[in-house]
Amino acid sequence: MPATDEIVFIEPDVQSANNKEVSPQTSDDEAAVTNDASLTTMTPKRQASFQSAPMKNHHEDFLRKAVDVILNEAVFKATARTNKVLEWRQPEHLQRIFDFNLKENGISHDELLHVIKDTIQYSVKTGHPYFVNQLFSSLDPYGLIGQWLTDALNPSVYTYEVSPVFTLMEDVVLREMREIVGYENGKGDGIFCPGGSMANAYAISCARYKTNPSIKESGLHGGPRLVLFTSEDAHYSIKKMASLLGIGTSNVYMVKTDERAKMSVPHLVQEIKRAIDEGAKPFMVAATAGTTVLGAFDPLEDLADVCAEYGLWLHVDAAWGGGALMSAKHRHILKGIARADSVTWNPHKLLTAPQQCSTFLLKHEGLLSEVHSANASYLFQKDKFYDTSFDVGDKHVQCGRKADVFKFWFMWKAKGTAGFEQHVDKVFDNAQFFLKLIRERPGFRMVMDKPEFTNLCFWYVPPSLRDSVDSADYNTRLHRIAPKIKEKMMKKGSMMVSYQTIKNLPNFFRIVFQNSSLEYDDMVHLVEEFENLGCDL
Amino acid sequence: MPATDEIVFIEPDVQSANNKEVSPQTSDDEAAVTNDASLTTMTPKRQASFQSAPMKNHHEDFLRKAVDVILNEAVFKATARTNKVLEWRQPEHLQRIFDFNLKENGISHDELLHVIKDTIQYSVKTGHPYFVNQLFSSLDPYGLIGQWLTDALNPSVYTYEVSPVFTLMEDVVLREMREIVGYENGKGDGIFCPGGSMANAYAISCARYKTNPSIKESGLHGGPRLVLFTSEDAHYSIKKMASLLGIGTSNVYMVKTDERAKMSVPHLVQEIKRAIDEGAKPFMVAATAGTTVLGAFDPLEDLADVCAEYGLWLHVDAAWGGGALMSAKHRHILKGIARADSVTWNPHKLLTAPQQCSTFLLKHEGLLSEVHSANASYLFQKDKFYDTSFDVGDKHVQCGRKADVFKFWFMWKAKGTAGFEQHVDKVFDNAQFFLKLIRERPGFRMVMDKPEFTNLCFWYVPPSLRDSVDSADYNTRLHRIAPKIKEKMMKKGSMMVSYQTIKNLPNFFRIVFQNSSLEYDDMVHLVEEFENLGCDL
Incomplete structure (x- = not known):
């Protein structure tokens, strides 16, 4: 096939490489670090390098530091009840906190670690026990390790x-x-x-x-x-x-x-x-x-x-x-x-x-x-x-x-089929406990009388509305309650529960029990938090 | 809506929980560990727990140990030139090495760490410099951290x-x-x-x-x-x-x-x-x-x-x-x-x-x-x-x-647009170097005379075939060479390069340059490895 003259390559010195005595099998990290000196010359202000693995020494240092931050902040602190589920910021506020824009030159390892911390701080902690907003939640240690290993192998x-x-x-x-x-x-x-x-x-x-x-x-x-x-x-x-x-x-x-x-x-x-x-x-x-x-x-x-x-x-x-x-x-x-x-x-x-x-x-x-x-x-x-x-x-x-299989297989090996069964039984039990709890407390109304599963839908009716069930604008007023509670909840960061409307019903909450580390005390806490947020509306 | 009698729940003790003085906001890891004792009683032989986060102390210990294994084995060792790209095993052999089957009960943390090591050992190291088999490869430290953080936040x-x-x-x-x-x-x-x-x-x-x-x-x-x-x-x-x-x-x-x-x-x-x-x-x-x-x-x-x-x-x-x-x-x-x-x-x-x-x-x-x-x-x-x-x-x-964006955004912040440009220029340069190299060495034939990109397609023609270009069965014999070299390559674990046929051409190799940590010496090594594997065929 004919050659093209469009492509101009630098002429690499093939002859000398061919004649050189090379044994790449024995080149090691030291050699790589030596090579790295020239990179430092190319981009003197950056600690980050444009190259990927084999890892250099300074990569190793960064990786270990970054993993420590992730484990401490995004795994342990992010899932502790004592911390907030989220630190709410409006988009324009977040855009001031972060330098989202991409630049010609990279930033240093220290700055990258700072970015990691900010990303964790302003992201929603979906592994937090009080993130009950979606049909996913929790942070399973075995699942996480399975996922991390998969990522490292990148298959x-x-x-x-x-x-x-x-x-x-x-x-x-x-x-x-x-x-x-x-x-x-x-x-x-x-x-x-x-x-x-x-x-x-x-x-x-x-x-x-x-x-x-x-x-x-x-x-x-x-x-x-x-x-x-x-x-x-x-x-x-x-x-x-x-x-x-x-x-x-x-x-x-x-x-x-x-x-x-x-x-x-x-x-x-x-x-x-x-x-x-x-x-x-x-x-x-x-x-x-x-x-x-x-x-x-x-x-x-x-x-x-x-x-x-x-x-x-x-x-x-x-x-x-x-x-x-x-x-x-x-x-x-x-x-x-x-x-x-x-x-x-x-x-x-x-x-x-x-x-x-x-x-x-x-x-x-x-x-x-x-x-x-x-x-x-x-x-x-x-x-x-x-x-x-x-x-x-x-x-x-x-x-x-x-390879989405590995994390799940690994969890299964860790817990056994019996472990999954205990997990499922526990979240069902929690849901049932929550259901009984809100049935006994004033202000909560179920959307469906006898739900079968672990997502429960209900209205929280503030005291101001409780006597107006028969009024013409009751539904209209009730419809506005959930978004208001949601806003207060998000800004406080105390929990995350979704609301929605279906079939022309007024907005109602859906709480999802899926995290088996929640205990009965947590159910009480969640119920009380609705009361705290909604009682004055 | 009517109740059903199909569902039988354990009656949780709502009353006592409602009356109890609870402040879940202050419950912490200590409390969680106390709770864990009962779990140990439930499943005395297991260290793994069916619960997810909030993490328990024994989870933290496992997480840190597992991360260490992953970093050492799947990141650093797996990407070092001195190690093999893969440890080939036939499916039936792998099935004997692993206990793939899922059981009623889980296994211990020590056993899980062992499983992690085996998984790494028998997986292909796609971050290894000599994995040039697909249109993906490399293990970028910033990309990996970005991915790991995303996983921990699980958004x-x-x-x-x-x-x-x-x-x-x-x-x-x-x-x-x-x-x-x-x-x-x-x-x-x-x-x-x-x-x-x-x-x-x-x-x-x-x-x-x-x-x-x-x-x-x-x-x-x-x-x-x-x-x-x-x-x-x-x-x-x-x-x-x-x-x-x-x-x-x-x-x-x-x-x-x-x-x-x-x-x-x-x-x-x-x-x-x-x-x-x-x-x-x-x-x-x-x-x-x-x-x-x-x-x-x-x-x-x-x-x-x-x-x-x-x-x-x-x-x-x-x-x-x-x-x-x-x-x-x-x-x-x-x-x-x-x-x-x-x-x-x-x-x-x-x-x-x-x-x-x-x-x-x-x-x-x-x-x-x-x-x-x-x-x-x-x-x-x-x-x-x-x-x-x-x-x-x-x-x-x-x-x-x-959230596939984060790892890429994070890499971009680390390297800058200039870093990606250097990366791209280097892999192009490597490809051009490789091309010149094989043009000058006997036995290599290009499928396309003037390729434009960093995937290069070629035949390696063993000495035994070089004089038979005009024979009737030349193509048939050449077609069988690539699978044989591939088999030897896989079993040796020295590199991974794919082969294929298109448009009725005999099987040819496609090598892909995409990892910018490869140097000219590596190109020479790859060429020589083809010669080592193929010269006797």
Whole structure:
């Protein structure tokens, strides 16, 4: 192929290097430090270097100091009850505290350590016991070490040759999870993926392929209108992903939920019939086991019956609720899940693995690969010297993929299945304790009378409002309370609890119990903090 | 709502807790350790606990010991030239070394430390200077600390209230990157996403919406056949994502590449015309800046002209090549990129940020949100007490999203823009040195005469084959050489270089220069190692 004259390279002195007696195998850190002198000359004001590993001595010093700061500030202090959950600052204030802007020259190690401290100080401590704002929280020591080791090794899980240990761990963990779901002998397939939304996308992708395999090649144009069904309380990712996958949000039929926020089976059947009458092709029901806001569980047995009758793929989004499967006492709330074609289950939610740790599990062996393979010859060569069935990378839609398995496997080894069970039982117990507590105290009103899970939704009604339940503007006034309490809570930094509105209800709080280091005393503290913040409103 | 009798909870003693004098704000680690005694009773044989943070004393001890092992083994030793890149084991052998299986009970801290050591020993050291196997490598000390801090804080970047610092950092970094791409004043939009494949999916999603916004709601069925164009050397994710997004692999028209592996503009025009003649609707050209195997750069200026003429979205997959934009000397190879509608650029590739660190950048302000928003009321409440335009979560298709920005921002602060430029210039220089080296040595043959980038593709021809160039079975015999060398290399653990075949060429090696701590001596070493491994074949 012809040369180009566009490219002008410095002419490196090849001849002398070729003649030089070199034995790089014996070059060591000393040699590297010697080389470093020239770098110092190049950039005299900086202690940081543009090079990566092999680490130099001054890198080692920085790394050890930085790790100490992280352990002390972001791990131990950040999770202690005695400290604040957050140090609130408005964006414009934070922009004055930080020098966010990127400059021509780097800053010194001391300045970097300062930046680390500031980042910790003004970030939300999601590992703090009183961060009960999202469906993730906690800082698990084993999970953290697992994540840190993964980062240091910086692998990508697509071929056995690059990730031998993590490939085998994925196989074991996914099989074990399938067995817990109830798939016979843990058979089937699965993948770790970047979040529950992506796992739900895999479900739609597999279900769609199963309906008509030619979609992989030919796409959706020219085919029938595909319709999938999910409940109005399902996670918004179902709609988002249906849109991304070219199915369209309006082809996600929202099934009504009953008084316990569960998908209404009669309404589902009605909607399936409507779709058929319209000439569309129903292909999937996306059930939820643990809805995002109210923590409801769809009636999986009944849904499985409906899916069997109409030939639909049953997916269960158990991103949040899946962890309950590890408790003999509580797994009944997911009864029927073994009949699902596929399951989303995020260990980074109820089981407190560090983010991200999401799995997509399915009953159908080999399907993931059939749906998603592209047979890239540069990565998945078949003339390798080992069994290339261990090269799992062609099953997924990512190319590079983080080894999210290790932290979870490591936690599992540390705690055992029994440890996860104790953890789950404890957060259920805490939730139940909290529920009883607020039922007995004035001013708290439950959104759902008998919640099933560990996210609890309630209103805090300040004394000023308690006698106005029947007034015309009661709901309007109540609606304004939660944002006000939230603002006070954030500015005080005492806890973080989210609020929201669904189905035109006034804004209410959702507290999430997921951190098993919380004790009954903490429940009392949380309740009292609502009273402190809200009593004067 | 009615109660259910399915759920049986232990009755927690609410009354006594309510009456107890509690001040959880003052409970501290001592108290936690006291509580821990009961845990020890529950599971007498384990040192590990089922609880997460707040950390107990024995957790702290474990964390510090484990971090020491990780720093010594997975950071310092793993990146030293004197050590092996990998310790190869076949899957069945690894399964005997490790007890991968998950058990009812956990193991002790000492056993966990042992597991950490084994995991390091049998994992590939991707930070080792002689791991030149993928488009990622290196272990950057600042990147690693940035990642570790992110893990400890365990944030999710969707709302300002949960990720104030990281939200603002994303804004700064993405704007700076857009400015480097050449977008006027850094205007536009962008997102950090889980890998370049996902970034390419965003591109297809935005381009598709721009063609016809009603696709978001109505989907692709019933619409015209959408066609996108990419080169036969483009990354396989374009096809994978076109399939996932419902467009179908057969509607990705593969444009021929010229002798320098660049997309042929005449053939592109021909293919666009063909699609139009077929009644299909062309909507996008996905160009590549730095192809995966050969490191080629498509002619972006010409492609921008074609896209302007036919009204097509121009996307540039610069996942691998984007880093070259930071070098004044080398950025010309991406000339024209500022005219692209969107760009994929992965700092975890050429710029050595830890995985994953991928960005999708686009010229069109507000479009990401328009295409992907679902307005989930539980997360994106509009009655918050701060400017909710900082809640970026509805722009993306994930819900929870890792703060991949921090490690990169932190590296940038450490090195400065100048540091990244030196890094890029050095790896280019190394690649050029390596190229000259193998041109002068017998047995090495380049796949492309004048490569433009830092991945170099070549054959190593053993002496036994050198005189048979004209024989009928030369290619067949040469094809078998690379797998044999690779096997010897892996088993020796001396380096890792990938091989592959494209376009029916015999298997060839691709070496990737991306780690700027490599010196000329290392180049000589790598060349000599090929000779050592291959000379007897």
